[in-house]
Amino acid sequence: MSSADSVKVAVRVRPFKDYEIEGKSKCIVQMNGPQTILVDPASGKENKFTFDYSYWSFNSADANFADNKVLWNDMGESMLANCWQGYNTSMFAYGQTGSGKSYSMIGYPGKDEGLVTMASKRIFQKIEESKSQNTVPIEYGVEASMLEIYNEEIKDLFNPKNNPTGGLKIRENPQTGVYIEGLSKHVAQGEDQILKLLKQGEDARTTGATAMNKTSSRAHTVFILYVKQTVQHPETKQKVQKVSSINLVDLAGSERMARTGATGARAQEGININLSLTSLGNVIKALADKCTGKNSTAFIPYRDSKLTHLLKESLGGNSRTIMIAAISPADVNYDESLSTLRYADRAKQIVNKAIVNEDPSAKIISQLRAEVERLKNQLAGKGIVPAGENTEGSTGVPGGIAQAEYDKLKEQLDASQKLITEMQMTTEEKIKRTEEMAKEREEFFKEMNVELDFDKNKLHISNLNEDPLLSGKLNYYVQEPTNIGAAEGNTVRIQGAGILDSHATISAGFITPSENAKVYVNGVEIKEKTKIKNGDRLVIGSRLIYQYNNPSEGAVNNSDWKLAWDEFSKNLIDEKTNQLVEMERQQQEMARSLALKQSELLLNAEKDTKAMLEQMRLIELEKEEKERDFQRKELEMSMKLFDMENRLQQEMAEKSQIIIEKAVKTTVIASSASTDSVSQLVPWIQEASIMVAELKRSIAIDLKLVGSQIEVEVTDLETGHSETWTRDMFETRLNQLRSFHLAIMNGNYVDNSADPFLSLKTVEANVEAAVVDPSVLKEKITTLEQVNQQLTSEKTNLIVDLNIALAENESLRSRVKKTGKANVGSKYYRKLKKNIKKLEQDIAAISSKQKAREILSEFDDLVGDSDSGSSSDSDSDNDFDAMMRKARSLTKTAVKEVSNALDDSVPPPKSGKKSKGEKNQSQICNIQ
Incomplete structure (x- = not known):
């Protein structure tokens, strides 16, 4: 097998970001031809790697600086050439969030276009070049699909209005291989049309991201180009087809997996952004071991996630594949960069088995028809269960097929019939379907009040997103008045946690929040009509951020999302700090009250104990021969009482120390308010609390200091059971809660397994024992x-x-x-x-x-x-109950x-x- 069938790997290092410059980070990456060197900032050790390409994009002034055009000339053109020969090709970008993956794949329109845009343009230029060079006429057909994988759900970005609950399903057929059932394919007849499709797919992604409060770094985006070449032999007049695909994949950020080592309990946490990347790492490792002979019988776990199942042909299958590993140059990101390079080093060992896809349609259709006939016979009961036998759960159809088997066969039959229909569609039918879906797509954007052709010189508000590629994508004209809310009929209709049907109104340069609506202007919550000006940041609900743009007041410049987020979270943290100070005061008051109760209880315990000792003394006096024994026991009881008094005093001292430690921890939390962790957790907690309230769930969510780490405590107020979640766990559950909340609010059926608080229900709460008076x-x-x-x-x-x-x-x-x-x-x-x-x-x-x-x-x-x-009660802070238990223990001993x-x-x-x-x-x- 030729080397062309091995996975090619390229590494690209980006420039410093602002926060890295402000933190005086050092560049620890060096490149020399195909070699990449990563220097350990602690030890100075050089980690050397050799790849097919090493791209230096750190400083644009350097002679060897590589922009997106360099990447396309090196890798994109060869990818397109392979496609033209009839090979399936794939390119995917991997790296931590902010490493430059999306810049390489998507880029910025008009500035430095990404590889996806270049491929979309270049494919039609290639068609025109081929037509002028071909001696035999060739018919070309181009179709495109675009999808997103988020929380293990697949969404069709070219058909956003018709995505089913739970997402699209991945199928695997012996004749066609892996495919996504129901994923729309759109005919593209020119460069302008495919670029318009690409823009609308990006708009659909942004709209969904805003509704779900997510960023592109939390989702995988896949853009697929299908190229069909039909050649008619001049003598035999027989038509031969070559069908190939180009898969361009922008993966989610990998730093969560690298930092937490997403294995074991973390990897099994449920639906989260780590699952796909963890599974991808397992697939790459197994393939590398298999291809190098280290483990020739290794099982490849493609089905562990939607992403790896979808990329089955790209990794170890029928494809010529390129991987772009994006890394940061900064020393603060050494661990993540090293993990990415090791990942890439393993991927280059994978060998694919690419073949030319010639004339597959007729043969595949024939095989699919045979498959359909076989499934129909099975549904009729032939060869499944002997006739006349009736098994539990049978459908009642001839042969007594079990219901589960019947449903499975019916599903396979429907999928095969859909494939046949899809493959038999004519070009005219495909064009008509594309036009119909374009109208549906426009209706979707109209319902969401998203302007596709937007004039930024008019008064408007635009979205701000953590991902720069998603900022400024959603723009809404400000009319007189402009009503904002979740219900239909609003001028600006937005959905999300804490968004009321009628949330706020903008009119004559003022914004007025509705009753009980959360609205923040430049980070400060408002309760009444407030003046706004050009460039002001508006937070609607729990975290949706927009910028008010009034061109008549000056130039419109999109604010930095981080600035808007920091000012928003700072006010929330200040409010939380005040609550903690008040909590500390209450705890001190409780401590004083507890000390009084302890003293009173100690006196009562001493009194009761002395009374019993006196009773023992009187009883023992009746028998003179027991006098010494009585004296010994009296001495023992006195010693126990003395020990008890010492222990009680020690516990009182320990309680005082605990109160002091709580005060110190409270101070630590307050002093840590400026850190990134707290600044993210506090708004997230508010957002989650709003969604919990809207779902009418009795659940409390708050910060908790565990050692030196700030974590999140979640309590079921009905059962009293609580759990402590790490920041990553909470982010995972929050993403799950957003999906759960949105589905419930939209009236969709949601399985109980999707409930992010399910673990709170499955553990019985500890019931505190009654206290004896x-x-x-x-x-x-x-x-x-x-x-x-x-x-x-x-x-x-x-x-x-x-x-x-x-x-x-x-x-x-x-x-x-x-x-x-x-x-x-x-x-x-x-x-x-x-x-x-x-x-x-x-x-x-x-x-x-x-x-x-x-x-x-x-x-x-x-x-x-x-x-x-x-x-x-061992972990309880109820010292009164603890004191009662000590008194009961002493009394019981005396009895x-x-x-x-x-x-x-x-x-x-x-x-x-x-x-x-x-x-x-x-x-x-x-x-x-």
Whole structure:
């Protein structure tokens, strides 16, 4: 296989950005021919890479400076030549956000056109050149498609009005390979027409990005050109066709994956911008291992994401592919640049198997028809389930096909029939369909109040976006008055989080917000009619930013999005800081109140403990032989009390330290207000909170300091369960929330799996155990004292009765011994023996403290129930509850000591086997 079939790789380094210049960044990239050298700023180590091309675009004054035209001459022309030979070709740009990917692919109209624009123009120039050079007439046909992959959903940018919920589906057919079902193809008959298509696709992308609050760096954009060449043999008159495609891909920014290592839990977080790039990295690695022989049987996970599935032919398949790796020259971006270069170094090892696509239509249509016939037979029940058998979930059709299998076959049948219809369309039918979709596209822009042919010399507002390529793309004329809102009929109709049906009105140089509407002018929230002037920044809702442009007041210059965002977020942060200061004051007040409660509780605990110790002392005095043991236990209890007091004092000190640490953390959060992380999180939290409120969900979202990192705490107010999300997790869930919110607000069905807060529902909230009132403890202790006194009295009476019975028994035994008559008064003896046994049982019952144990058991249950919930409170700041648990623990220990003392006060009755003589003697009396 020729080297032309290997993936070609080019590296391009951009100039410094303003923030890198302001931060006095150093250039760590060097280029020498095809070699790129990246210097580690920490160690000075040189990382050397060799690629097919290394483009120096750092300084336009340098002799070897490479602009987009240089890239096109080196790579674009060869790509076009391969297309003309009938090969499928692909070019994709990879790199971190802001590295220059989109500049290479899209560029700026009129300044430095990107490769997509150059390809669109050059393809028709190539057609004209070929017509003048060909000796045999060739018919040329050009079609175009444009799509976007965002949050694993595919949107048709040339047909934005008819995108289904959940996006378009990727299909794979043995005859046609991978394709996107329902993706529109538009006939382009000239340079002007295809450039107009490209502009409208960009406008559709911008409109969608504004509605979803996203930037182009969060989405993958794919522009596809289809070229058909039909040649008629002069002698046989037989027509031969060559059909090829050019795939131009602008990938999403890769820095999130590089910084977080999007694997494991992060990679499985759900629908997010990392999934496609992580999957792409896995595919490239597996292909590189396979092509180099490192792992010849490696499985290629194309289906792990929509992007990799779509690029299956471009990577390792039927295509000649070029990769552009865009990097930053700054030392602050060393890690991301190194990751990109390693990515590119691996990609150059991939070998594709490109073939010339000649005359495929007739053969493919024949194969598809056979496929359709086979599917129809299967749907009729042939060869699926034996006739007469009825399986669970069957459809009831002949053969008893299961419903899931039936649906799958029906879906395959419909897809194959659509392919046949598509391939059999004539050129005239395709042109007619293109014209119809153009009208639908214009209706879409009209509904969104987007002006395609816009006069910027008139009074208007224009959008500002984090991505410079999307700023100034949406422009709205300001009329008298101009009504802004989400409902139809507004002069400017915009949709998004926090946008009311009637949100604000612009008239005579003033903007007036509606009631409860969020409107900011130059970062300051307004509540009443406010004067605006040329160049003012307007924030509508949670984050949609526009600029008010009045040419009559001066030149119209688009403001920098970062300036508008910084002033907006600064005011939000100031407001948040004030809330934190108030929270700190409340915490200090709570700390003082808590200290008072702790002191009171400590006194009550000491009092209750001393009362129980006194009770133990009185009980132990009844038995002089237990006096030493009592003194030892009293000493132990005193030591426990002393230890308890020390622990309580220590906990009070720790609580004070926690309060101090919270105050310090609050100060850290306030002092970090100017950092990029906080300046992004605060507006994001406000946006998410607005969407949650509109969805009528009881969920609170706020900042949380975890160590030195500022993260986001999300709490379900109904269950009390909360989760802490990192910044990246929160951004992922926020993107998911935006899609979820927009679908719900538009009345579309949304599966519960798309709920960004689903994890909060699946975890049961911890229920705090009930707190035992100290008065209940006192009541139980009092009852215990009364029972003990009653038992002591009963025991004394029984011992007296027992002594009397023993004396009577001794008297009887003497009489028996004197008379020698064993049966004298036998009935009386048996009765007396029975009474004595009963007395012994009563005493044993008293000794085992059955009644006392009932009270103790009930008391232990009360204490035990409250103790069982203590673990769930381990992370709680409720020190009053913690204090109660310590008091209950001390009380329980004292009660156990009382119980042990009672058990030791009366020994249990003796038992053992008796000799034969003893048994005979016991017929008279068995009490020894």
